[in-house]
Amino acid sequence: MQLGVLGGGQLARMLAMAAHPLGVRTTALDPSPDACAGAVAELIVAPYDDPEGLDRLGRVSDVVTSEFESVPAESADRLAASSVVRPNARALAVAQDRLHEKRLFTELGIDTPRFEAIGSQDDIDRMEGPGVLKTRRLGYDGKGQLVVRDESQRDGAFEQLGGVPLIWEELVPFERELSVIAVRGVDGSTAAYPLVENHHRDGILRLTHAPAPGLAAEMQALAEAYARRLLAELDYVGVLALELFQAGNRLIANEMAPRVHNSGHWTIEGSETSQFENHVRAVCGLPLGSTAQRMTCTMVNLIGGAPDVADLAAIEGAHVHLYGKAPRRGRKIGHVTVTSGEPAWRAVDELARGTADG
Numbered sequence: 001m002q003l004g005v006l007g008g009g010q011l012a013r014m015l016a017m018a019a020h021p022l023g024v025r026t027t028a029l030d031p032s033p034d035a036c037a038g039a040v041a042e043l044i045v046a047p048y049d050d051p052e053g054l055d056r057l058g059r060v061s062d063v064v065t066s067e068f069e070s071v072p073a074e075s076a077d078r079l080a081a082s083s084v085v086r087p088n089a090r091a092l093a094v095a096q097d098r099l100h101e102k103r104l105f106t107e108l109g110i111d112t113p114r115f116e117a118i119g120s121q122d123d124i125d126r127m128e129g130p131g132v133l134k135t136r137r138l139g140y141d142g143k144g145q146l147v148v149r150d151e152s153q154r155d156g157a158f159e160q161l162g163g164v165p166l167i168w169e170e171l172v173p174f175e176r177e178l179s180v181i182a183v184r185g186v187d188g189s190t191a192a193y194p195l196v197e198n199h200h201r202d203g204i205l206r207l208t209h210a211p212a213p214g215l216a217a218e219m220q221a222l223a224e225a226y227a228r229r230l231l232a233e234l235d236y237v238g239v240l241a242l243e244l245f246q247a248g249n250r251l252i253a254n255e256m257a258p259r260v261h262n263s264g265h266w267t268i269e270g271s272e273t274s275q276f277e278n279h280v281r282a283v284c285g286l287p288l289g290s291t292a293q294r295m296t297c298t299m300v301n302l303i304g305g306a307p308d309v310a311d312l313a314a315i316e317g318a319h320v321h322l323y324g325k326a327p328r329r330g331r332k333i334g335h336v337t338v339t340s341g342e343p344a345w346r347a348v349d350e351l352a353r354g355t356a357d358g
């Protein structure tokens with residue numbers, strides 16, 4: 001079996017590492033010859049919209065998946081001509097436009113912040129109350145967003161965000177941020193991992209607690225119900241991540257990612273079957289593996305720089321994952337999953353704070 005992945009970053013790298021023991025060979029397509037998946041997978045160096053590169057990827061792959069959502073529609077169509085694309089083009093299209101995504105949430109009865117489509121500065125001026133403006137497409141790690149708390153912050157906001165189509169969302173007074181990762185197989189079977197609690201810094205995920213501490217069973221059931229509605233509606237195959245805000249016993253859907261997700265990296269050590277293995281199983285048409293959690297975990301992202309690997313490895317229960325990427329400000333270059341409790345994850349967190357981005 002041959003798996004193709006659009007994108008050659010750490011997600012493709014971890015997919016390839018999970019694919020290998022299943023006898024699945026991976027080829028990744030990435031515009032950069034230094035793409036870090038190249039260490040463990042075949043690499044096709046080409047832009048994401050390059051017909052020749054896409055045809056090559058499609059030819060060598062039984063199934064093609066993606067490590068990012070902003071796959072150009074034409075690229076997905078082109079790949080579908082020579083291979084099988086999972087998740088399908090519609091799932092990718094919905095997830096890459098925040099307006100379509102929130103409309104789908106609403107249609108499926110999934111609680112989401114109140115929202116409006118924005119096409120001009122006038123539209124922004126008409127909105128009431130504090131809100132968040134986001135570009136409909138291509139935003140990530142908090143980029144392409146503006147929080148509007150007072151009137152003066154609206155001035156010039158449309159131009160400031162690039163004069164592109166936007167979405168206005170009410171500013172949700174949430175207590176914490178959670179996410180759920182679910183997976184659907186070719187046969188329509190589904191499974192979900194426990195809800196986790198996420199902490200961001202400067203718009204970038206910094207820490208994940210799995211499971212989310214003090215979580216009521218009803219919250220898990222609600223999150224799984226949301227995820228299953230999305231998976232079924234989109235005839236989805238593969239792993240889907242859903243980011244949520246918790247306010248009291250409400251779960252409010254923020255966004256979804258049609259791929260493996262940073263908040264699921266803990267599953268490599270913490271679950272019977274990791275999100276990466278389950279994504280590979282799903283898209284390759286294999287039975288899904290158990291999503292049961294083995295132990296409580298905290299995942300710490302290494303952003304901008306990594307502590308000395310010997311210092312991390314000296315902490316019992318710290319499982320180090322370096323991606324082989326050059327350190328650069330704001331760049332995720334590794335993560336550590338800690339399976340031995342709070343003193344250990346705090347020690348890892350402290351070491352991570354010692355690097356450039358903290």
Ligand SMILES: Nc1ncnc2c1ncn2[C@@H]1O[C@H](COP(=O)(O)OP(=O)(O)O)[C@@H](O)[C@H]1O
Nearest residue numbers: 113132139140141142143169170171172254255
């Ligand atoms: N409607 C909202 N109300 C309050 N906070 C929000 C809202 N939307 C986003 N945020 C905050 O901004 C962060 C980034 O927004 P998100 O839509 O997840 O974009 P990204 O694609 O950059 O992750 C969220 O994790 C959350 O902390």
Ligand SMILES: [Mg+2]
Nearest residue numbers: 141243254255
């Ligand atoms: Mg997000």
